[in-house]
Amino acid sequence: MTAAEPSAAPPRNTRELIARFARDMFDQRGYSATSVRAVAAAAGIDPALVIRYFGSKEELFLHVTGLAGQPGPDLHGPLATLGTRLVAHVLAPERAGMRRTFMALIRASDYDRVRARLQETTGRLFVDHVSQRLSGPDAELRAKLIGAQLLGIIQAWTLMVPDHVSEADLDRAVELYGRAVQQLIDAPA
């Protein structure tokens, strides 16, 4: 369903079993370094089944990086604190799976269809709805720049930050980066 944390429930069928192992391997080792054979081996089934169920490796990748059920940030609160809420949303510990999926999309973004998926997903989760809440000039451009900020912090948090970060450090980063995002939310001079 979503690309969030691996669910505890056992897969209902082989197709789901393949998708689950594929998502974990794509997230962890990237598109190119993950082979159909390796996914099959991890799932304990034959490589031919992967192709049978998904048609191709690229289709499998696009399937598991869909982020279809992924919730977007809550945009209904006060505009004055939206910056902080956006950053808190993308850096939340329970959203680690989403961040890994974004990194997998970014890393594979030299494939045209993956790049299109990344653009679509970023727009849907972080730009389009935000844009509608902005007033003042250049609302659309500002929303896109907010999307760039969120992609940047997702990336930096994934690439540069150790797995164990204290709650205090996380809160401080959310507060500081939230202020910077807020600057693009507030109507410019």
Place this chain on the structure above:
Amino acid sequence: MTAAEPSAAPPRNTRELIARFARDMFDQRGYSATSVRAVAAAAGIDPALVIRYFGSKEELFLHVTGLAGQPGPDLHGPLATLGTRLVAHVLAPERAGMRRTFMALIRASDYDRVRARLQETTGRLFVDHVSQRLSGPDAELRAKLIGAQLLGIIQAWTLMVPDHVSEADLDRAVELYGRAVQQLIDAPA
């Protein structure tokens, strides 16, 4: 089409010839999709020479993505306008090559040594010196968050923005995003 076009001055020897074509191909098609054989073909030499001169494909990649002579942004001006200058620096049309190299590093960042190179390069060009100019609390954290912003805008500009962008649109983006960066430069409350 595409094959890579070597940059300005003619290479002095075979090693340099290989490096130039390799850089262009890595930037354009990514690490995995660029084969040693393709680099050799573009350079008009034998694939074995690539390995002979650089030892391995990974070494070649790390060599050409060093950004060794890449100038950092000018940090000596007034602090009050540093945000704008940082953004103008990374989005400057003449820095397109640098942005492509960053994207190549990001896309290959599931390799440990590439990730280390990306961290080192980001720190050297965008974080360390900025950090020294900041006053107030959390200077180091704020500098890292600025680095995340710059990585984000480099990425968004490369992935999402059409090649032809008007000077007015560029200026507007620099102004708006510069304000957001400035928010992290100014000492927080």
Place this chain on the structure above:
DNA sequence: GTCTATATACCGATAGAC
């Protein structure tokens, strides 16, 4: 210094038996 030839290995995908 450069090339030919090749070793060794993995890849995605398919055909067809059970």
Place this chain on the structure above:
DNA sequence: GTCTATCGGTATATAGAC
């Protein structure tokens, strides 16, 4: 539905002739 077997292609890297 699942597996065996394999096709046709790719890759990095090496050994050695010229």
